[in-house]
Amino acid sequence: MKNIIVCMKQVLDPEIPLSLFHIDTEARLAIPPKATPPVLSPFDENALEAALKIKDARESNVTVISLGKKLNRVVVSSALAAGADHLVLLQDEAFGDFNTYLTAGALAAAIKKLGEYDLILCGLQAADTNTGQVGTGIASMLGIPCITEASKVELDDNKVRVEKASADGSEVIEAPAPAVVTTNYEVGVLREPGVEAFMSAAKKPITTWDARELGIETADTDCFSLVRMYEPTQEGKCEILEGAGPEEKAEKLVNRLVEVKVI
Amino acid sequence: MSPVAENYLGITGYLVFWFLFAIALGLFIQRVSLLIRLLKLGRPENRFDRLAYRFINMLALAFTQWRNLKAATLKDPSPIGHAFMFWGLGLFFIAYLVFIGFGSGFGLFTVLSGSAFEIVFFSILDIAAILVIIAMLWVIIKRYVIRPERLKREETTEEKITQAALIAVIIVLMLLHYGMEGFGYAAYGIPGSWPPLGTALADTLVNAGISRDSLVAVYKSLWWFNYILLLGAVIYAPRSKHLHPLFSFSNMAFKNLNPGGALKTIDIQKKEEWGVSRIQDFSWKQLLDGYACTWCGRCHTVCPAQLSGKSLSPRELILGMKEHLLKVGPDLLKAKAAVAAVPVATDEAGAAGSEPAVAPPESPEKAFIGDVISEDAIWACTTCLACQEVCPVNNEQMHNIIDLRRYLQMAAVTETARDTMKNLRVRGNPWRGTMYARTDWAEGLDIKIIGEDSHVDVLYWVGCTEALEDRSLKVAQAVARLMKQAGVNFGILGEEEMCCGDPARRLGAEHLFQMLAMNNIQLFSSYNIKKIVTACPHCFNTLKNEYPRLGGQFEVIHHSQFIADLIRRNLLKINQLEEAVVTYQDPCYLGRYNGIYQPPRQILKSIPGVTLVEMEPNRKDGFCCGGGGGRMWLEEDTGQRISEMRLSQAMDTRVQVMATACPFCLQMFEDAARVKEVDESLKIRDIAELVAEALETPADAGDKA
Numbered sequence: 001m002k003n004i005i006v007c008m009k010q011v012l013d014p015e016i017p018l019s020l021f022h023i024d025t026e027a028r029l030a031i032p033p034k035a036t037p038p039v040l041s042p043f044d045e046n047a048l049e050a051a052l053k054i055k056d057a058r059e060s061n062v063t064v065i066s067l068g069k070k071l072n073r074v075v076v077s078s079a080l081a082a083g084a085d086h087l088v089l090l091q092d093e094a095f096g097d098f099n100t101y102l103t104a105g106a107l108a109a110a111i112k113k114l115g116e117y118d119l120i121l122c123g124l125q126a127a128d129t130n131t132g133q134v135g136t137g138i139a140s141m142l143g144i145p146c147i148t149e150a151s152k153v154e155l156d157d158n159k160v161r162v163e164k165a166s167a168d169g170s171e172v173i174e175a176p177a178p179a180v181v182t183t184n185y186e187v188g189v190l191r192e193p194g195v196e197a198f199m200s201a202a203k204k205p206i207t208t209w210d211a212r213e214l215g216i217e218t219a220d221t222d223c224f225s226l227v228r229m230y231e232p233t234q235e236g237k238c239e240i241l242e243g244a245g246p247e248e249k250a251e252k253l254v255n256r257l258v259e260v261k262v263i
Numbered sequence: 264m265s266p267v268a269e270n271y272l273g274i275t276g277y278l279v280f281w282f283l284f285a286i287a288l289g290l291f292i293q294r295v296s297l298l299i300r301l302l303k304l305g306r307p308e309n310r311f312d313r314l315a316y317r318f319i320n321m322l323a324l325a326f327t328q329w330r331n332l333k334a335a336t337l338k339d340p341s342p343i344g345h346a347f348m349f350w351g352l353g354l355f356f357i358a359y360l361v362f363i364g365f366g367s368g369f370g371l372f373t374v375l376s377g378s379a380f381e382i383v384f385f386s387i388l389d390i391a392a393i394l395v396i397i398a399m400l401w402v403i404i405k406r407y408v409i410r411p412e413r414l415k416r417e418e419t420t421e422e423k424i425t426q427a428a429l430i431a432v433i434i435v436l437m438l439l440h441y442g443m444e445g446f447g448y449a450a451y452g453i454p455g456s457w458p459p460l461g462t463a464l465a466d467t468l469v470n471a472g473i474s475r476d477s478l479v480a481v482y483k484s485l486w487w488f489n490y491i492l493l494l495g496a497v498i499y500a501p502r503s504k505h506l507h508p509l510f511s512f513s514n515m516a517f518k519n520l521n522p523g524g525a526l527k528t529i530d531i532q533k534k535e536e537w538g539v540s541r542i543q544d545f546s547w548k549q550l551l552d553g554y555a556c557t558w559c560g561r562c563h564t565v566c567p568a569q570l571s572g573k574s575l576s577p578r579e580l581i582l583g584m585k586e587h588l589l590k591v592g593p594d595l596l597k598a599k600a601a602v603a604a605v606p607v608a609t610d611e612a613g614a615a616g617s618e619p620a621v622a623p624p625e626s627p628e629k630a631f632i633g634d635v636i637s638e639d640a641i642w643a644c645t646t647c648l649a650c651q652e653v654c655p656v657n658n659e660q661m662h663n664i665i666d667l668r669r670y671l672q673m674a675a676v677t678e679t680a681r682d683t684m685k686n687l688r689v690r691g692n693p694w695r696g697t698m699y700a701r702t703d704w705a706e707g708l709d710i711k712i713i714g715e716d717s718h719v720d721v722l723y724w725v726g727c728t729e730a731l732e733d734r735s736l737k738v739a740q741a742v743a744r745l746m747k748q749a750g751v752n753f754g755i756l757g758e759e760e761m762c763c764g765d766p767a768r769r770l771g772a773e774h775l776f777q778m779l780a781m782n783n784i785q786l787f788s789s790y791n792i793k794k795i796v797t798a799c800p801h802c803f804n805t806l807k808n809e810y811p812r813l814g815g816q817f818e819v820i821h822h823s824q825f826i827a828d829l830i831r832r833n834l835l836k837i838n839q840l841e842e843a844v845v846t847y848q849d850p851c852y853l854g855r856y857n858g859i860y861q862p863p864r865q866i867l868k869s870i871p872g873v874t875l876v877e878m879e880p881n882r883k884d885g886f887c888c889g890g891g892g893g894r895m896w897l898e899e900d901t902g903q904r905i906s907e908m909r910l911s912q913a914m915d916t917r918v919q920v921m922a923t924a925c926p927f928c929l930q931m932f933e934d935a936a937r938v939k940e941v942d943e944s945l946k947i948r949d950i951a952e953l954v955a956e957a958l959e960t961p962a963d964a965g966d967k968a
Contacts, residue, residue: 013690017700020758033700035758039689078688192676192685195537195669195774 002060002118002155004051006084007107007138008044010068010075011128013037021231028229030128038075040066043123045082045190047183050153051121052083052191058155061085065110067103069096081193081201088114092211097221100129104137109214111142119155120180124148132182139180147173151186265372266483280368280490287494294501295509298554301592304599306535308527308546310517321516324657325349331655334561341405341559342655344398348433351395355436358388359493377454385444386458392437393460399434406430413560416578425504432496439489446485450478506585507557511656514555517548518657524648524856525808526665531774538670538771541631542587543595545663552658553585562650562660567887572902573643575636577650577660583635584663632667641667642679645905646769646892647851652883668771680770683896687775691761691782692727693896701725702757704736708743711754717790719754721746724806726799727762728926734933735926741955742798742822748958749834753796759786763805770893777813780805784815798822798951800852800925801891807857821853822951823924827862830869836959840872845953846918847875848909848932849885850925863924863950870957878916886912890927906931910939920946922953 012030020033032038040048051062064079067090080087090110098106111117120142122135132148139146145160151170152163160179164171165186193201211219241256243249257263267276310317324330328346335342362381366372375381406414406426418426444461448454449468456462468478501509529536539545556578563569563578632638641664650660671677676684686695702712704725711719723746729739746753761779768776783806787795795817797803807819829835845867853859860882867875880886889905899905910932913921923929929949936942 015690015696017698017703019700019703033758037689075689189681192681192688194672194675194772195531196534196673197675198774199531199534 002054002058003114003116004054004060004062004155005111005114005117005120006044006048006051006062006064006079007120007122007134008048008064008066008076008079009041009123009126009128009134010038010066010071011041011126013039014042014127015039023229023231025228025230028226030229038072039127040075040079041123041127043125043127043183043185045123046185046187047121047123048079048082048084049190050150050181050183050187051119053188054119054153054155055083060155063088063114065090065107067091067095067098067106067110069093077201077206078193080204080206081198082190083193083197085204087204087206089206089208090210090214091208094211094216094219098219099221099224099226100131100133101137101223102219102221104134104141105219106211106214106216107134108138108141109216110209111138113209113214118177119153119160120144120178121153122180122182124182124184135180135182142178142180145175145179146181147175147179148182150181150183153181153183153187265367265370265376266486267367268370268372269483277368277370283491283494284368287497290498291501294498297593298501298506298510300596301588302547302550302554304543304588304592304595305545305547305550306543308548310519310548313520317516317518317520320518321512324515325512326353330657334653334655339411341401344401347394348398348402351391351398352433354388354391355395355440358384363490363493377452382454382457385461388440389444389458389460392440396434396437399430399437402430413564414558416558416560416563419504422504428499428503429505432492436489436492436496439485439492442485443482443489446478446482449473450475450482505557506554507656510551510554511557514551514656514658517551519659519662522804522808522856523651523659524646524661524804524852525812526768527662528777528809528812529669529773531777537773538668538673539631539663539666540670542584542591544670545584545666549659549663549666550584550588552656552660552663553581553588555656556581556585556658557656558582559655561653561655562658565649565653565884567645567647567649567889567905567908568640568643571889571905571908573640574901575640575643575664577664580636580640580663581658581660587631587635632670636667638671639901641671642897643901644892645851645887645889645894647887648855649851649884649887652855665769665771668769669773670771672771676772679897680772680893683766683893684770684772684775687762687764687767687772687779691779692731693762693766694727694731697731699731699733699736700758701730701760702755704730704739705743705755705757708740708747710743712757713754713790713792714757714759716754719752720794721751721753722787722790722792722795723753723755724763724795724797724799724802725755725760726797726802726926728930729798730760732926732930734930735949738798738926738929738949738951741949741951742796742826744955744958745826745829745835745951746796748836749829751829756786756790761786763802764809765801765805766893766896768805768809769891770896780810780813780815784810784813787815787817792817794818794820796820796822796825798924798926798949800850800856801927804852804856821857821859821862821924823853823859823863823866826951826954827865827869830866830954835954837870837954837957838959840870840953840957842872842874843920844874844876844916844918845920845922846878846913846916847881847950848878848888848913848921848923848925848928849882850923850928851885851887851891853924854885855883863922866950866954867922870953872957873953876916876918878912878918880912888923888925888928888931890925890931895927895930904935904938906935907939910935910941910945914939914941914945919944920948920953922948922950924950 012032013036016033016036020036022031024031054060055062062084063086064084065088066076071089071091077087088110090106120138125132136146147162150162150164154161158177160175160177160181162173162181241249241252243252267280269276271279328349331342331345362375366375441460441464445464445468448461448465453462453465560578563576566577568575644664646661648661682695683693687693713719725739729735761782764776764779795806803819803821847863847867849860864875867873886909887905888909921932929947932947936945936947
């Protein structure tokens with residue numbers, strides 16, 4: 001029996017239409033639109049799929065850990081429906097201000113508390129902040145190896161074997177278990193539960209820990225912080241060039257494109 | 264005089280008569296009870312409500328031959344033949360019961376012989392027999408010479424034998440009727456000139472100078488031959504490949520009394536209801552469909568999947584179910600009996616010991632999915648319901664297919680439908696990647712959002728497609744414009760609206776459907792919604808026919824009905840539309856599912872300038888766009904595109920506009936028109952768009968003043 005831990009973040013749905021996306025620049029926060037629930041970060045869903053593929057091949061226990069100030073039960077427990085065995089929710093008001101460093105620390109604390117693990121999987125990055133720091137952070141805090149951007153993950157008796165794409169082909173990397181592996185989309189799209197998996201999810205255990213239970217008494221949220229968050233403005237301008245015939249139009253177009261330094 | 268009243272080798276004819284009868288009846292009951300026990304292998308399904316209605320309905324359907332006769336055309340008059348055969352054989356059945364059963368069996372022939380009743384009845388039979396013989400000759404020509412598409416199939420030897428035997432037996436029985444009349448009357452006295460054919464034959468025989476002894480001997484031989492042939496038919500019929508005559512009555516009695524397209528609601532807490540992968544997972548009624556099927560092949564020839572070259576054939580599914588049941592059923596019965604025979608385990612060892620017998624026996628030779636029907640075929644169904652519309656025995660092909668889909672989605676959602684399903688679960692709509700929010704189309708139109716102001720008379724249920732899919736936003740805008748002009752106090756749910764659940768349900772993900780439906784029903788209740796208008800036939804069908812089963816009772820109106828009503832009440836000021844010849848596509852979920860054919864046509868006819876031309880086929884026979892049953896979100900990579908086939912039929916009418924009343928039709932045909940490069944000359948429009956286009960604008964009103 002292998003123990004696999006997958007860290008999954010609840011994020012603002014990256015696919016919401018533009019008209020629903022707003023940022024509170026004062027609070028430096030994206031405002032979650034009403035009636036649009038968050039989702040599990042798609043990158044972390046890839047990580048869960050990697051874990052489930054290992055579980056398909058050999059007996060394993062997959063634990064999903066999610067951290068946040070307020071987690072949507074329906075959203076996070078969809079990991080159980082997909083096939084995870086146990087869900088650990090790290091929920092605390094204080095986590096709202098956590099940066100990547102503190103998040104990695106809290107997750108590492110939870111992993112230590114769980115005790116037994118052979119492999120820790122994280123998405124390549126979170127779909128909202130896109131920093132890609134938490135996976136490596138956990139590895140360094142636990143003092144175990146870390147392989148990033150895996151496209152395939154295998155778990156042998158005592159080693160982790162990873163394939164990853166490189167500029168001129170692909171690499172196969174091995175590390176002794178336990179190790180942290182961050183995955184990219186190539187490990188596969190997360191399976192969608194059918195009624196069987198969906199119904200069985202309700203019976204699976206969910207554990208909730210707050211900061212105190214994780215032994216996090218004080219957190220230095222100022223070690224690094226977000227300074228500014230804003231919606232970039234994009235301006236589109238359309239210019240119509242007139243001309244007598246195609247030749248003239250083409251000439252004008254070329255001149256104009258040179259003028260604005262596009263060509 | 265009846266031949267039973269005589270002795271044969273010292274044994275009374277009555278004894279011979281009843282002895283043979285008992286054998287035949289015994290063999291008949293033995294086989295029929297097996298067939299019924301096979302049905303009982305299936306899951307339970309309650310079709311025992313409103314029994315009196317069911318019984319009367321069955322009699323009415325059977326004796327009027329309505330479902331059969333409505334298919335009669337000049338090109339294919341077979342239904343008329345079937346009706347004559349049915350009525351004719353029905354009369355013969357009564358005659359056999361009265362004259363052979365009571366007359367000979369109970370010795371009542373002394374009363375019946377030569378009675379006015381006999382003369383009248385036999386005269387009628389004289390005519391009926393001719394009609395039956397003509398009908399059977401037509402069957403021979405049809406099945407062996409013409410062989411139309413619907414009858415072409417690879418029949419097994421057994422099926423061929425059954426078919427030939429049935430035809431031969433019926434014709435021989437008819438001829439025997441004349442033979443017995445002729446020889447009987449000639450031997451025992453001709454009653455006059457009625458029955459016409461029987462007495463004419465008797466006259467001929469007497470004139471031919473045949474001795475009375477010979478006449479009597481031939482008559483007796485014919486009589487016994489007729490009797491034995493009848494008993495043979497009784498024994499053979501339930502063992503033959505054609506169970507239709509025995510089971511079509513009950514199939515009509517147990518027919519679905521709910522709206523035909525409303526799917527069965529399953530209890531998702533109950534594992535055993537999740538889906539169908541083995542023959543015994545079907546309900547007994549679904550299995551009965553197989554017995555009732557008469558291989559007429561009508562479903563096969565109207566199925567858009569079949570016609571466009573996919574592997575689905577509703578006929579082969581139903582016949583396959585029957586064959587599979589007959590093949591593996593007896594073993595399943597044995598296994599069931601073995602399970603029942605195992606005593607209830609009282610200790611752990613006993614429980615463990617009984618396990619092998621309890622395990623569901625797998626089919627010995629064939630798996631249902633894969634061998635009887637392929638996964639491709641299961642996914643090819645557009646749920647257009649054309650098969651059920653034409654089925655003369657009320658079979659429910661589409662429902663079987665959905666149950667099979669439910670199984671295929673049981674463990675995990677299939678890859679092809681995964682994105683759609685996930686989007687439904689996570690975002691409540693099937694349009695992954697849409698750039699729109701649910702209220703974007705309404706921007707600037709000043710439309711109430713019920714969450715902000717729930718004082719509305721009508722909820723305009725926009726539906727995912729019209730709220731989120733680029734082309735269809737215009738339909739939502741048109742509907743809103745019409746309602747505004749008519750002064751309807753309506754509102755929308757905006758971001759709170761979730762998919763009605765139709766795509767999830769039709770693709771087999773019942774849990775997702777129920778999740779979405781419960782969410783919407785709660786929302787309607789919390790806003791005290793009573794009346795809902797929608798422009799999507801799929802939402803319409805789901806809300807109207809399927810939500811009630813989950814506790815959601817609301818008045819649901821399709822926009823075609825609603826707009827037709829606004830026009831009737833003179834609430835819309837419609838101007839002349841630029842002259843246009845328009846054809847109308849009946850959306851399956853509006854027409855066949857809900858019987859709404861007239862309102863959209865009324866709307867089109869009420870627009871000055873519009874000339875409505877019907878395309879073939881239309882109304883109940885209308886051809887699907889290919890987008891139903893969740894097919895909107897699946898690839899169509901085999902055969903022809905259904906949408907392009909239908910578009911060609913529209914192009915044959917040489918119209919400028921193809922109107923429809925469904926967002927899926929709209930999208931399917933717009934795509935098809937682009938592929939066929941006719942998008943310039945043939946516009947695809949929703950009826951609401953055409954009305955909105957013809958609406959009097961304030962500027963028009965000013966001109967008039």
